[in-house]
Amino acid sequence: MKTKLMPPGALLLGLLFVLSSCEHLFDKAFNKEPQYTYIVENNTATTVELVTEINRNSVAIVIGDGKSYYTLAPDGSAEVWVSSGNDDEHVWDIEKNNQELQAFKVTAKSNGRPAIYNLSSASRWKYERLGNYKAKYTLTLTDAYF
Numbered sequence: 001m002k003t004k005l006m007p008p009g010a011l012l013l014g015l016l017f018v019l020s021s022c023e024h025l026f027d028k029a030f031n032k033e034p035q036y037t038y039i040v041e042n043n044t045a046t047t048v049e050l051v052t053e054i055n056r057n058s059v060a061i062v063i064g065d066g067k068s069y070y071t072l073a074p075d076g077s078a079e080v081w082v083s084s085g086n087d088d089e090h091v092w093d094i095e096k097n098n099q100e101l102q103a104f105k106v107t108a109k110s111n112g113r114p115a116i117y118n119l120s121s122a123s124r125w126k127y128e129r130l131g132n133y134k135a136k137y138t139l140t141l142t143d144a145y146f
Contacts, residue, residue, distance in 0.1 A: 035082065035083075035084055035133065035134050035135075036081075036082065036083040036084070036134075036135050036136070036137065037079055037081075037082050037135075037136045037137070038079070038080050038081035038082070038083070038101075038125070038136075038137045038138075038139075039077055039078065039079050039080065039136065039137070039138045039139070040070070040072065040077060040078055040080055040106070040108075040138075040139045040140075040141065041072075041076075041077040041138060041139070041140045041141065042072035042073065042074060042075065042076050042077065042141050043074075043075065043140050043141060043142050044074060044110055044141055044142060044143045044145075044146070045074055045143060046074060046110050046111055047071060047072065047073055047074065047110070048071075048072045048108050048109065048110045048141055049069070049070075049071055049072075049108065049109045049110075050069070050070040050071075050072055050078065050080070050106065050107070050108045051067055051068070051069055051070075051106070051107045051108070052067065052068045052070075052080045052081065052104050052105070052106050053065075053066055053067045053068075053104060053105050053107075054066035054067075054103065054104050055101075055102065055103060055104055055105060068080065072141075080104075080106070081103065081104055083103060098122055099121065099122060099123075100118070100120045100121055100122055101120045101122060101125070104120075105119075105120040106119040106120050106139065107119060108141060108145070108146075109146075110141075110143075110145075110146040111146070113146045114146075115141070115145045115146055116145065116146065117145055119139060119141075119145075124139055125137040125138065125139050126138045126139075126140070
């Protein structure tokens with residue numbers, strides 16, 4: 001008994017159709033990376049010198065000293081960190097149950113005076129959900145911080 005085989009071109013075309021359908025499914029499943037933006041605003045009357053330092057126990061890869069330096073003019077702001085995760089648990093941010101930020105720490109000075117509060121305390125950062133898998137944390141510095 002002789003069986004009919006599918007022509008190679010038709011098989012290839014069918015395989016491409018199946019794979020293109022899977023790509024759409026995989027795209028939805030694997031590209032749901034949450035994006036968290038951390039912004040520091042200077043609501044003081046003077047310029048603020050800000051330093052962020054990556055925590056050595058975080059998942060971030062550190063090259064060099066892991067510090068970033070910012071000079072914020074009055075009413076200025078800077079995006080100091082962008083974080084991403086890869087599952088639904090991270091939607092409300094990785095710090096949701098922690099007392100301090102886990103990825104980095106923040107220090108600041110105004111007129112040479114260091115901040116009197118722990119700026120890495122998660123309670124100092126205002127959380128704003130921007131949508132599914134997107135959120136923003138904002139630290140607003142005021143004269144009372146120095």
